[in-house]
Amino acid sequence: MSSTLCNPDWQTSPFAFYRYVPSTAAAVIFCLLFLVATLLHFWQMFRTRSWFLGALVAGCFTEFIGYASRARSSNEEPGCWRMMPYIVQSVFILLSPALFSASVYVILGKIVEVTDGDSHILIKRRKITKTFVFGDLVCLFLQCAAGGLMGGSRAVPALYNVGNGLVIATLILQLLWFLFFVVVAVMFHRSMRMVPTLTAQRPEIRWQNYLVTLYVVSFLVMIRSLFRAIEYIQGRTGYLQSTEVFFYVFDSLLMLLAVVYLHWKHPSEIGSLLRGEQPVTNGLKLITMKPEPGLFRKFQPKWKFGNNGSEV
Secondary structure (H helix, E strand, O other): OOOOOOOOOOOOOOOOOOOOOOOHHHHHHHHHHHHHHHHHHHHHHHHHOOHHHHHHHHHHHHHHHHHHHHHHHHOOOOOOOOHHHHHHHHHHHHHHHHHHHHHHHHHHHHHHHHHOOHHHOOOOHHHHHHHHHHHHHHHHHHHHHHHHHHHHHHOOOHHHHHHHHHHHHHHHHHHHHHHHHHHHHHHHHHHHHHOOOOHHHOOOOOHHHHHHHHHHHHHHHHHHHHHHHHHHHHOOOOHHHHOHHHHHHHHHHHHHHHHHHHHHOOOHHHHHHHOOOOOOOOHHHHHHOOOOOOOHHHHOOOOOEOOOOOEO
16 A cells, blocks of 8 residues: 555645655755764774764764755645655654764763762763663654654554654653753862862863863754644644745754864863873864874784684
């Protein structure tokens, strides 16, 4: 059975995937931009062995998948949009910032670790990431479920209201959870400034710069989450869901700014300090620097063979 059912009255009917004709150009542009961001962040992570930034790379990749699906959906006849491309773009674009949030949680844990600041943090370092990522995962799974419900509401219209309400609840929960995280980070910052640890006083550990990076990304994610919450509260016929430009300004652009900022202020500097290595303070240099000698050999399997040629 085809998932394409044309609705000539899509602009005024009770249900439609979009209330406007989606822009193919905008979707393709952001698809390509997030693809480039994915590749560059993967290279920066690999180049510095900063595996704790895996969620950041995954978030860029899911944004790419989301906008690729949106570009596919925008090429379809208005009112004849297929269900699967719509669900994929809706869910993946909606959940990607949760992965960026997870990266920020990990970064705070690394800042506490590199400064020996456990005594200054409300939640101990070993529990910071687990505590906040758990809340993020709950929101992530609920948003996936909500996207599926809203996508299937063409067959059962009542599912839209359930899915819409679930999205609103998870976005507000995510916003409050993230706000709590920022409060924890600010309290840590204030305490460290008043009574810094000996490690934090070392000039090469620019812990306040790392916190500024955390604040900038957190601010962008929070503004985006607030916009999406208001968008879904207004509902299907609201001005925000009926005007595509708001989506690209307050979601797409803000998330792109967040990942670009992290290219520049790349958190791998913290990982290098923790390993006792000389850090690169400008993340953009990581993109053009030649890999260190033997970097790729570190990831090659070490096979040993016996005299008869068989693997040991």
